[in-house]
Amino acid sequence: MNMTLRELGVGRSGRVLQVGGERVLRHRLLEMGITPRTVITVKKIAPMGDPVELFLRGYSLTLRLADANNITVEEIAEDTSGNQERGAAA
Amino acid sequence: MIIALAGNPNSGKTTLFNQVTGSHRRVGNFPGVTVEQKTGDIAGHKGVSIVDMPGIYSLTSYSSDEIISRDFLLKQKPDAIINIVDATNIERNLYLTMQLIELQIPMVLALNMMDEVQANNGSIDTMLLRHTLGITVVPISAKNKQGLAELIELTMHAAQHKTKPQRIDFCSADATHRAIHAITHLIEDHALKQEIPARFAATKLVEGDEKILKQLDLSKHEEETIEHAVTEMVAHLGTDREAAIVDMRYHFIEETCRASVVKAKESREYRRSVSIDNILTHKFLAIPVFFGIMFSIFWMTFEVFGNRLSDALMWCMEHLGEWLGGTLEEFGLNPAIHSLIMDGAYEGVSAVLGFLPFIVILFLFLSLLEDSGYMARVAFVMDKLLRKIGLSGRSIVPMLMGFGCTVPAIMSARTLASERDKKMTVLLTPFMSCGAKVPVYVLFIAAFFAEHQALVMMSLYLTGVLLAVLSGLVMSRTVFRGAPVPFVLEMPNYRFPSAKTVLLLMWDRGRDFVQRAFTFILVATVIIWFLQYFDVRLNPVEDIADSMLAYLGRLLAPIFAPLGLGDWRISTALVTGFSAKEVVVSTLAVLTGAGEETLTEAIQALFTPLAAFSFLIFTLLYTPCVAAVATFKRELGSFKGMLLVVIYQTVVAWLAAFCVYRAGIMLGL
Numbered sequence: 001m002n003m004t005l006r007e008l009g010v011g012r013s014g015r016v017l018q019v020g021g022e023r024v025l026r027h028r029l030l031e032m033g034i035t036p037r038t039v040i041t042v043k044k045i046a047p048m049g050d051p052v053e054l055f056l057r058g059y060s061l062t063l064r065l066a067d068a069n070n071i072t073v074e075e076i077a078e079d080t081s082g083n084q085e086r087g088a089a090a
Numbered sequence: 091m092i093i094a095l096a097g098n099p100n101s102g103k104t105t106l107f108n109q110v111t112g113s114h115r116r117v118g119n120f121p122g123v124t125v126e127q128k129t130g131d132i133a134g135h136k137g138v139s140i141v142d143m144p145g146i147y148s149l150t151s152y153s154s155d156e157i158i159s160r161d162f163l164l165k166q167k168p169d170a171i172i173n174i175v176d177a178t179n180i181e182r183n184l185y186l187t188m189q190l191i192e193l194q195i196p197m198v199l200a201l202n203m204m205d206e207v208q209a210n211n212g213s214i215d216t217m218l219l220r221h222t223l224g225i226t227v228v229p230i231s232a233k234n235k236q237g238l239a240e241l242i243e244l245t246m247h248a249a250q251h252k253t254k255p256q257r258i259d260f261c262s263a264d265a266t267h268r269a270i271h272a273i274t275h276l277i278e279d280h281a282l283k284q285e286i287p288a289r290f291a292a293t294k295l296v297e298g299d300e301k302i303l304k305q306l307d308l309s310k311h312e313e314e315t316i317e318h319a320v321t322e323m324v325a326h327l328g329t330d331r332e333a334a335i336v337d338m339r340y341h342f343i344e345e346t347c348r349a350s351v352v353k354a355k356e357s358r359e360y361r362r363s364v365s366i367d368n369i370l371t372h373k374f375l376a377i378p379v380f381f382g383i384m385f386s387i388f389w390m391t392f393e394v395f396g397n398r399l400s401d402a403l404m405w406c407m408e409h410l411g412e413w414l415g416g417t418l419e420e421f422g423l424n425p426a427i428h429s430l431i432m433d434g435a436y437e438g439v440s441a442v443l444g445f446l447p448f449i450v451i452l453f454l455f456l457s458l459l460e461d462s463g464y465m466a467r468v469a470f471v472m473d474k475l476l477r478k479i480g481l482s483g484r485s486i487v488p489m490l491m492g493f494g495c496t497v498p499a500i501m502s503a504r505t506l507a508s509e510r511d512k513k514m515t516v517l518l519t520p521f522m523s524c525g526a527k528v529p530v531y532v533l534f535i536a537a538f539f540a541e542h543q544a545l546v547m548m549s550l551y552l553t554g555v556l557l558a559v560l561s562g563l564v565m566s567r568t569v570f571r572g573a574p575v576p577f578v579l580e581m582p583n584y585r586f587p588s589a590k591t592v593l594l595l596m597w598d599r600g601r602d603f604v605q606r607a608f609t610f611i612l613v614a615t616v617i618i619w620f621l622q623y624f625d626v627r628l629n630p631v632e633d634i635a636d637s638m639l640a641y642l643g644r645l646l647a648p649i650f651a652p653l654g655l656g657d658w659r660i661s662t663a664l665v666t667g668f669s670a671k672e673v674v675v676s677t678l679a680v681l682t683g684a685g686e687e688t689l690t691e692a693i694q695a696l697f698t699p700l701a702a703f704s705f706l707i708f709t710l711l712y713t714p715c716v717a718a719v720a721t722f723k724r725e726l727g728s729f730k731g732m733l734l735v736v737i738y739q740t741v742v743a744w745l746a747a748f749c750v751y752r753a754g755i756m757l758g759l
Contacts, residue, residue: 023332024152025576027297030336031148032578033182044367047376048474053581058353059179060363060581062470064477067576 005040005063005071006052013041014073021070033057034071091138091249094163096190097174098183099145100463100582102202106174106232107142108590110242117598119727120158126504128598132242141168147182149189151301154509163193164286170196170249172241177201177214177229178359178583180351181343187223188339191255192290196248197225200241204229210354218350224256233588258289260342265326266334269296269319276315280306296320297335363463363583370464376471383464384490387455391448392494392525399447407440426630429623430616438615441670442608445497445717450600452491452498457595459487460505461587469579479559480566482507482577485515489558492522493551496718497607500725501599507579514562514570516725520714520739521558523551526671530709533675537690538702546703550710557711557742603721610720618669634680639665653708653747654701664708670715700759704751711743 008014016038019029033056034040043060044053051064097103111130120127128142143162144155151157163171173190175183180201190197201214220227226244230237247253261267274292281288284305294302295316308316320331327334347353369375415432423431459465465484473483484506491499496519503515531547539546621639623630631637643662650661659681667674679685684692697705713719713736723732 019333025578027150027332027336028148028152028576028578030333031150031185032580033185033340035333035337035340044371046371046470046474047373048471050474051470051577053371053470057179057181059182062466062577062579062581064473064577067578 002072002074005042005054005068005073006065008042008073008075010042010045012075013039014075015039016071016073018072019070020072021067025067026070029063029067029071032061034061039076040071040073091170091246092166092168093132093138093140093245093249094143094166094168094171094195095140095174096143096159096163096171096186097145098147098176098186098580100580101145101174101176101183102232103142103145103174105588105591106172106200106202106230106238107140108588108594109232109235110238111140115594115598117602120162125155125158135242135246138242138246140172146186148186150297151299153507155507157301163190163195168195170198170245172198172200172245174200174202174232177203177207178210178212178354178357180214181340181347184343184346185339188260188342189290189293191223191225192258192287192293194254194258194287194289196245196251196253197255198241198245198248199223199225199227200232200237201227201229202232205231205234205236206357206359207354210357210359211352212354212357213352215350219346222257222346222350226253261338262341262345263327263334263338265323266296266338269323269334272319273316276312277306277308280308280312293335296323296331298331357583359583359585363581366584367467371467371471376467380468380471383459384487387452387459388490388494391452391455391491395451396448396494399451400444403443403447404440407436407443411436411440426623430619433623434616434619435612437619438612441615441717442604442611445495445603445607446600448495449498449501449603450596452494452502453596453599454592456487456502457592458587461585461591463582463584465505466579466581470581473577479518479562480570481511481514481518481562485511485518488515488519489522492519492524494525496520496522496524496714497603497721498599500718500721501603504725510570513726513731514565516722517565517735517738518558518562520718520735521554521561521711523554523710524671524714524718526715527709529672530674531706533689534693534697534702534706537693538697538699546706550706553707553746554710557746561742602724606724607717607720610723611716614716614720615669618666622666640681649744650708652751653704653744654698654751655705655708655747657696659696660705664712667709668713668716670717671709674709700751700754703754704747707750708743708747711746712740713743714739 002017005014016034016036018036019026019034021029038056041055042052043055046052051062052068053060053062095103095107107128107130110132112133115128115130118127118129119125125144129139132138132140141162143159146156146159149156149160151160171190173187175187187199201216204214207214214229216227216229226248228237228241228244230241232238261270270292273295274288277291277295278288281291284307286302286305291302291306323334324330329337370379411432414436418428418431459468465487468487469483471483472486476483476485485503488499488503491502499519500516503512503519506512506515531550535543535546621642622634622637624638625631625636626638626641634640640658640662642665644658646661646665647656647658650656655661659678662681663674663677666677678693679689682689682692682696719732719736722735723729726732726735
């Protein structure tokens, strides 16, 4: 099912379909490795509910929810990123 | 020979820099900006210096760090680049490598943290990587000093033989390939003239980099041809220009890593970080823990160590001063010159030294936070709160430290990621009531508000915070409007900070403050001394009431009259407060002719309770002391910026005190 990264939820993983948003931000997201077909796991949401911590390409990255909203993903069942901390903070 | 050290943030760049440089290190600024440039001579190799670039992820023209790095590499033309790469996070780190290669400067790839990769049963085929990328690859561990001699040796070899990267073509898709090649060909002459590597310029043009486009100075026709080539590529790929280039690079990186990298399944360091974060970024624990850590740092810096060291230092300076003063007097020095040396210059030197312990100790703790990786968590946890006033999470640290001393607090804003956040944080931090204002508060609160001491004290601190928030809201909608730099922040694994890096940072910051603030503070104290010592006809005065300073105070008094502070002694005290806030108290004592016991009565005669509160509000908010102002100049990088801060603070202070006073009168207080 297609959804935005924001909707994906903690501990779940998705494969990037599309990266949108304002030009500078979008370029930065792409450069940080959020390119189509990349697998991203949502690790944690900050205590105040924003931003969100992600895991991709072997490292952790944080994004604001508003920006995560511009990333469309399809959820994938198994966690291929090697991240075992499912829902640790949920 | 100049070697540029480039790499992503958190790649171990600073550690490597500190390990390879000898004792000869210089800290300066990159031309025209407040971004710090560290240069050092490589130990054991005379005449070979290494320049530490800002940590960057790419060479676009979106952030000041990237533009600076790009300009440095293109214009200063270093003899070689060492590109340091975090081997545990090689995919994303190689993204910058691909762009550095296009610059066609002799380059060596330093694969840092190889010990960590191997300890987690991962491996990297460096020979294959070297072959694929066309540059020398050296596995190192900067922390453990492994492979560093070889790295320097091979870098110098590449520089001496001007060995350019062997490969620049990383295209996979035909359409991108066609566009880049067509454009490279088209702009070659222009690029040569501007001394920009053609290949680098071409990929930047495909990406739509306006800065490069302007630099190349193309004809209308050429620009159209480029646009045409890009449009064709975009139509063919079904994506856009930025994505086309990013895709090309990551596609190549993925292929390369598939062939030469065996990834560690899940590293020990990562697992450790996750379990630490189970507490430090925990839903309920994160915020209390953060404030706990900040409070401990604050307490240790300003109470436990800083104050004692500062007091001890001041004690020494006082006794040395007594001795020096006595000696000069015996020598029969002219009293005016004697006073200039002792009350002017020597006071200034003491003032500068008094700040040093706070700076050095605060930076000890801050560099522990930064190097361990906790600062990134602070940004993560506090972001939502700070975003409301147009800042990002990391700015909370300088602002909290501002309650101790503004000087080190604004110095600590230097590591903020964006120029905009840096400036705004520097502007807002002085609203946090600093420790030097406490003696003023204590005196006045005891004299006028004995029954509501805690309440008045709190209201002062809260007024400061409130005005910082209001200023933040206004600034982020006016002066600092425009897209804030995107908040895309890496969370590195927690690491144990290296003692060498921490100590060197303390040393650098301390030295930086002394070097840059010294002249400024010295000049300011001498000016204030001059105003105090002479009258308007330049005769030395007996009574400070006859001095130029008092004259100035009388001139300024009408400005303060609407605040209920029309007496010239008050305005004079406020003027002297510019040298240091606690001086306000001693000036009032001198001008009212009161001793320590009678001071309370003296100020009770001088102020009504409402005027006293108005005075406290003004003292809280008006221009910070000369040491802080000198630091403003350093951090904002301009005299004009500094002046604007001083004026802004003072105007806000006047308005706030005015409102308080007038509201009080209307309420019949």
